[in-house]
Amino acid sequence: xxxxxxxxxxxxxxxxxxxxxxxxxxxxxxxxxxxxxxxxxxxxxxxxxxxxxxxxxxxxxxxxxxxxxxxxxxxxxxxxxxxxxxxxxxxxxxxxxxxxxxxxxxxxxxxxxxxxxxxxxxxxxxxxxxxxxxxxxxxxxxxxxxxxxxxxxxxxxxxxxxxxxxxxxxxxxxxxxxxxxxxxxxxxxxxxxxxxxxxxxxxxxxxxxxxxxxxxxxxxxxxxxxxxxxxxxxxxxxxxxxxxxxxxxxxxxxxxxxxxxxxxxxxxxxxxxxxxxxxxxxxxxxxxxxxxxxxxxxxxxxxxxxxxxxxxxxxxxxxxxx
Amino acid sequence: xxxxxxxxxxxxxxxxxxxxxxxxxxxxxxxxxxxxxxxxxxxxxxxxxxxxxxxxxxxxxxxxxxxxxxxxxxxxxxxxxxxxxxxxxxxxxxxxxxxxxxxxxxxxxxxxxxxxxxxxxxxxxxxxxxxxxxxxxxxxxxxxxxxxxxxxxxxxxxxxxxxxxxxxxxxxxxxxxxxxxxxxxxxxxxxxxxxxxxxxxxxxxxxxxxxxxxxxxxxxxxxxxxxxxxxxxxxxxxxxxxxxxxxxxxxxxxxxxxxxxxxxxxxxxxxxxxxxxxxxxxxxxxxxxxxxxxxxxxxxxxxxxxxxxxxxxxxxxxxxxx
Numbered sequence: 087x088x089x090x091x092x093x094x095x096x097x098x099x100x101x102x103x104x105x106x107x108x109x110x111x112x113x114x115x116x117x118x119x120x121x122x123x124x125x126x127x128x129x130x131x132x133x134x135x136x137x138x139x140x141x142x143x144x145x146x147x148x149x150x151x152x153x154x155x156x157x158x159x160x161x162x163x164x165x166x167x168x169x170x171x172x173x174x175x176x177x178x179x180x181x182x183x184x185x186x187x188x189x190x191x192x193x194x195x196x197x198x199x200x201x202x203x204x205x206x207x208x209x210x211x212x213x214x215x216x217x218x219x220x221x222x223x224x225x226x227x228x229x230x231x232x233x234x235x236x237x238x239x240x241x242x243x244x245x246x247x248x249x250x251x252x253x254x255x256x257x258x259x260x261x262x263x264x265x266x267x268x269x270x271x272x273x274x275x276x277x278x279x280x281x282x283x284x285x286x287x288x289x290x291x292x293x294x295x296x297x298x299x300x301x302x303x304x305x306x307x308x309x310x311x312x313x314x315x316x317x318x319x320x321x322x323x324x325x326x327x328x329x330x331x332x333x334x335x336x337x338x339x340x341x342x343x344x345x346x347x348x349x350x351x352x353x354x355x356x357x358x359x360x361x362x363x364x365x366x367x368x369x370x371x372x373x374x375x376x377x378x379x380x381x382x383x384x385x386x387x388x389x390x391x392x393x394x395x396x397x398x399x400x401x402x403x404x405x406x407x408x
Numbered sequence: 409x410x411x412x413x414x415x416x417x418x419x420x421x422x423x424x425x426x427x428x429x430x431x432x433x434x435x436x437x438x439x440x441x442x443x444x445x446x447x448x449x450x451x452x453x454x455x456x457x458x459x460x461x462x463x464x465x466x467x468x469x470x471x472x473x474x475x476x477x478x479x480x481x482x483x484x485x486x487x488x489x490x491x492x493x494x495x496x497x498x499x500x501x502x503x504x505x506x507x508x509x510x511x512x513x514x515x516x517x518x519x520x521x522x523x524x525x526x527x528x529x530x531x532x533x534x535x536x537x538x539x540x541x542x543x544x545x546x547x548x549x550x551x552x553x554x555x556x557x558x559x560x561x562x563x564x565x566x567x568x569x570x571x572x573x574x575x576x577x578x579x580x581x582x583x584x585x586x587x588x589x590x591x592x593x594x595x596x597x598x599x600x601x602x603x604x605x606x607x608x609x610x611x612x613x614x615x616x617x618x619x620x621x622x623x624x625x626x627x628x629x630x631x632x633x634x635x636x637x638x639x640x641x642x643x644x645x646x647x648x649x650x651x652x653x654x655x656x657x658x659x660x661x662x663x664x665x666x667x668x669x670x671x672x673x674x675x676x677x678x679x680x681x682x683x684x685x686x687x688x689x690x691x692x693x694x695x696x697x698x699x700x701x702x703x704x705x706x707x708x709x710x711x712x713x714x715x716x717x718x719x720x721x722x723x724x725x726x727x728x729x730x
Binding site for chain 2: 115210214
């Protein structure tokens with residue numbers, strides 16, 4: 087926790103500027119829209135994506151105002167996808183706060199998400215960078231296509247490739263753009279730009295794997311969902327994939343390997359088996375490797391202060407709540 | 409009808425290229441997404457917006473490939489807003505074809521709209537023009553903010569300013585960008601760019617006023633909605649506004665002027681009064697003035713062939729189905 091405090095202190099004023107710019111997007115718009123955005127922005131989250139953008143931007147001497155603009159654009163894009171996600175999943179709470187769809191009609195919720203997409207795109211255009219615009223719209227396509235694939239796919243798919251593709255679409259693509267776009271507006275050379283992109287990709291993969299572990303090991307109160315919720319929903323994540331590898335002969339696993347979701351009365355048992363198994367350690371090991379790979383891409387950076395903060399951030403991501 | 413045929417013949421090959429580019433946006437994506445986009449693109453519409461873009465682009469020597477890209481981006485943006493609109497309104501048919509939401513879950517429909525937004529933004533970025541990107545995202549904000557305002561506003565608002573604002577958000581903003589963005593990527597000077605923008609704005613206002621007239625005078629079979637549907641939904645359009653001006657003392661109108669929607673049993677009578685009144689002619693007169701103003705902005709253009717086509721298009725818009 088101290089680590090996270092020290093990382094955030096370094097960019098705290100800029101994070102505030104990012105939030106102010108996010109909120110400014112509904113000025114002069116309909117007052118209900120203002121209220122909705124305010125509710126969402128203030129319920130916050132850890133702002134890990136803008137923190138990455140700000141640290142990399144500072145490290146590479148990206149122009150300050152455009153850096154804030156890009157960080158706000160990415161966080162708004164993230165916000166808009168969450169609004170539509172919560173509506174589609176019928177989620178009533180996010181980060182302990184009521185979701186928009188729990189209070190508003192589906193129509194208002196769809197349009198609020200659309201409006202936030204529009205403002206995110208507007209901020210991305212304000213970067214005056216064609217490459218940023220292109221990767222921004224590409225990332226939106228990747229995220230949405232991932233959601234569509236998930237919506238249309240059969241449940242309980244036991245396939246490592248699909249898993250990596252899914253967590254890239256869902257999470258790592260946004261981390262990738264968070265690290266990549268500040269480099270694109272900075273005076274950095276091609277090699278550095280590419281290294282920052284790979285830093286973002288790898289740290290994002292680590293982040294989602296940890297999330298998937300926490301779904302098994304987390305405290306129900308803290309994560310706000312029943313333990314093993316992913317598997318209960320038919321979503322096979324890395325801990326389950328490792329467990330399947332290690333216990334191919336168990337009856338529940340034999341069924342699962344054939345694409346059959348565990349029965350309602352067996353799922354508690356299976357979740358408990360996985361959460362107390364070696365699979366958790368193996369998944370954590372893999373997240374750790376992604377984080378190390380990410381940090382490898384920072385090694386040529388001479389700016390010690392931001393590099394150290396990014397290292398701390400990587401450690402914070404890999405160790406959070408475990 | 410002959411007019412429309414001759415306009416479209418001039419750009420027919422390019423319209424085909426625009427449609428192909430629209431369809432290409434789901435290649436390599438989930439097959440249900442492909443099928444959905446195909447259904448929507450093939451159910452078509454008159455492609456008036458891309459026709460405007462293509463004619464103006466040709467007239468001003470915009471680079472051909474980028475012109476196709478921009479026209480496809482705008483038409484996809486339009487398509488995405490229609491998908492979300494139909495979902496919000498619960499519409500089952502559009503242009504005589506089943507809507508996406510009538511066949512798919514709300515979640516799939518929301519995401520399909522989002523995906524098409526994403527690809528529209530991607531194509532806009534492919535224009536490699538920062539100004540095009542900016543007006544593109546601005547237009548999306550305008551359209552969505554207009555929809556939100558309408559969703560949250562009281563029904564039966566009798567206010568001319570709101571009416572013009574609403575039809576700008578809903579329709580004219582997209583016509584504006586259809587005329588403006590080809591100019592922005594062409595070698596045209598500032599005066600010409602501004603003139604094209606105003607052409608688009610005015611032709612768009614004319615287009616929507618005619619739509620609002622057709623809601624009263626059209627054949628129920630052709631427009632696919634009951635006559636006077638807007639007023640039945642509590643939406644006051646230009647014919648009603650003129651009727652109110654001309655008959656302030658009628659009991660139904662007195663109620664309406666105070667913001668009270670006509671009772672169910674009175675609305676048939678009122679719709680019939682309006683459709684057979686002078687208000688229709690006055691509204692048509694106003695649409696005609698918008699179209700003339702639009703054409704005024706073309707006068708300095710020396711390229712006779714495209715200018716004539718745009719004049720024909722303006723006439724086609726003002727005279728359609730009347």
